[in-house]
Amino acid sequence: MQTQRTQQSKPLALAPPSLGLKVLFTALALLLPILLQVFGNAWVRIADFALLYVLLALGLNIVVGYAGLLDMGYVAFFAVGAYMYALLASPQLTNAFPWIAAMFPDGLHTPLYVAIPLSALFAGMFGLLLGAPTLKLRGDYLAVVTLGFGEIIRVFLNNLDRPINITNGPKGIGEIDPLTVMGFPLSRKLDLGFTEIPSVTLYYYLFIVLVGFSILICSRLEHSRIGRAWMAIREDEIAAKAMGINTRNLKLTAFGMGATFGGVSGAMFASFQGFVSPESFSLMESVMILGMIVLGGIGYLPGVVLGALLLAALPEVLRYVAGPLQELTGGRLDAAILRQLLIALAMVSVMLLRPRGLWPSPEHAEQDQISNDDQAEEAHA
């Protein structure tokens, strides 16, 4: 097996991350905010958002990468999670409904341990709600319907301030409680005596833990009975059915699972920002998240994470490149447009040079080693 692997691996293909590389990445991820702080908290904030995008990309990867269901309205679940948390932990509901205010005289401050699971659950339910009517659709048709779904959610959020004010319409919901982990509100500096950890860095560590758990869950799902069935549906739905896979249930599971990730990510976003409005959940966001997983390497976790980090951080980095360029041209170039142009250029060239993504899944199965071990075990037994 070993010789086969070396013979057939293509020169361009990246190997799956080895243990050493994983340790290195983890160390780097843990030290990153300390490095970034040197340049200012704004940079840590960019890293925070990049991590939220990694969460979203991981969730969408379950739907698009594993099960092969092209979902163009994924941001809807992000929105549902964000609004769910916003409603549960802000003065919005108590202001709008006197009876809720009467129930919670100190204001509605749902603790983290209740609000996050509820956001996840609610988003998951929306996932099933979207999944159920689209079970028979594939490819482009599914993309169109999911795109519509994403827009419907946004339009609803935009207009649900009348006749009963639930979402506060385009004005959005503010004063959302920051997350409080074990009594420490993440919105305040943590004083360790010798040094202070700013709020953005605290959020960074929370998000990195979440991303770590999400990667673990995704990779465990990938190498399981459910994950294999998802991939079988992606590869050939009829053959999957003929092998006894209940494609209806498994597609719904994929939608639900992906939406749950979106919901958790949304709740994090709401508490981190302290403010949500329908603007944050435009179609462009769905497209960006999809772009991340396609750019990185669809269906392959290291690729998805890489793609998300790049596309989330790139606009911010380019902001600093665009500035000087703008000065050079005497302000004739609009910074925002230039940024878009550079992103587009980067994406087009990446897709031309590496059509399967920056870090696509290797041609050989990763489990090779494990399965050999299994056989060895069996031989001993």
Added chain:
Amino acid sequence: MLETHPSTVEINPPPALSVKGVCKSFGGLQALKDIDLNIAQGTIHGLIGPNGAGKTTFFNIISGLYAADAGEFRLLGKPYKPSQVHEVARAGIARTFQNIRLFKEMSVLENVMVARHVRTHSGLLGAIFRTPAFKREEHEIKLRAYALLDYVGIERFASLKAKTLSYGDQRRLEIARALATDPHLLALDEPAAGMNATEKVELKNLIEQIQRDGKTVLLIEHDVKLVMGLCKTITVLDYGTKIAQGSPSQVQKDPLVIKAYLGSSATPTTESSDQKS
């Protein structure tokens, strides 16, 4: 590794597959008219017929891809309804496809592991928390998949992607995948299509091996030589009706079969008299 069914010892075992009065029409075209078919357990049963005779339609009906207009279906004496494809696989019919339908981007091993889905149970939570039951099941799935790959002779390719296999090996993988669902009846749709002579001999040996190990095989095949050499019983379809059934030698002599394959004018007597007149 494929367990033999002890039921062959019984005096009168129910047929592996028994269908009665199967009808199917597509718009105005009646693709199948009142087909009855019994497949005895542990045999290789051939289904032949000229192009457009309704073989693949019949195949798709028993495996649930098309809904029959009428008909009664029994598997090992137990009635089953081929209305949901995945339920048919659960009931115990596994099939291969005329145009190979592997999970191309998955590894050879994973292709077989997928097919264990229907006989295993672990769910989302088991997978996320890696429960002992999940690990045990996963281990069993993997061992079984390796054993099946070994059985069809492509174990050395286990870690390659399915699309990289040669044509003949892809056919073998499809058979291994079908066997992984623990079927009572293995239905092969033109398994020799596009194979060269050597591959055909190997395929023949494999199918015989499967039959010796106690499985019932339904074989649709264009290659008459292969069918005649393999099958105990052959059913011949033409224009959606069953025109003959019997042993290979009986079927070969059947005038209706000769007529269906060679056309009516091919019957020697009529041909010569036509030409003279």
